[in-house]
Amino acid sequence: GAVVSQHPSRVICKSGTSVKIECRSLDFQATTMFWYRQFPKQSLMLMATSNEGSKATYEQGVEKDKFLINHASLTLSTLTVTSAHPEDSSFYICSASRGLAYEQYFGPGTRLTVT
């Protein structure tokens, strides 16, 4: 159990456009979802925490107007990178949890390339 999917697995977009990444919990209800960013050969950096039905909590230094997070249901959270630039190219990973005190299960990640 505890499977988390992400879509798409890879996406290439042009500079200035927006791109949406979906994170789904397939076999459990995810009250809380987390979005991470991972640059090549680096660790995972938490971008934001989202709770179903409420606004996301962003980490310091993460632009909330650029990285829009929506967690409208207990199985789906989306991350929209608005007006993407080449420096936004990275590997984005989501994780889902039944609640703040529960285990996080990770999605397979999405590689974003902005040209």
Add this chain to the structure above:
Amino acid sequence: AQTVTQSQPEMSVQEAETVTLSCTYDTSESDYYLFWYKQPPSRQMILVIRQEAYKQQNATENRFSVNFQKAAKSFSLKISDSQLGDAAMYFCAYRSFTGTASKLTFGTGTRLQVTL
């Protein structure tokens, strides 16, 4: 804020041998969780083992075990009988015990190579 340090960027072990990956952390909290995650080339994060700080007994999962030294704030991972499939990035992570702060703080990772 909590910090997690992994001082070994790369490690190598021969197949069937044992290797230990180091992790230290800094926190003022008394209750927390510690984790080791594996990230193979597929980039999928896989939970290897977890330790509750209030437990004195070291966690074990088959070939994987930890040496948890709470006073020293040290949390090392021992992999016994290493296999080729163990080759991956390994991340140590910290999480607060309280439900209001469950985000994970990761170390910088250790790349493990397994040789024949």
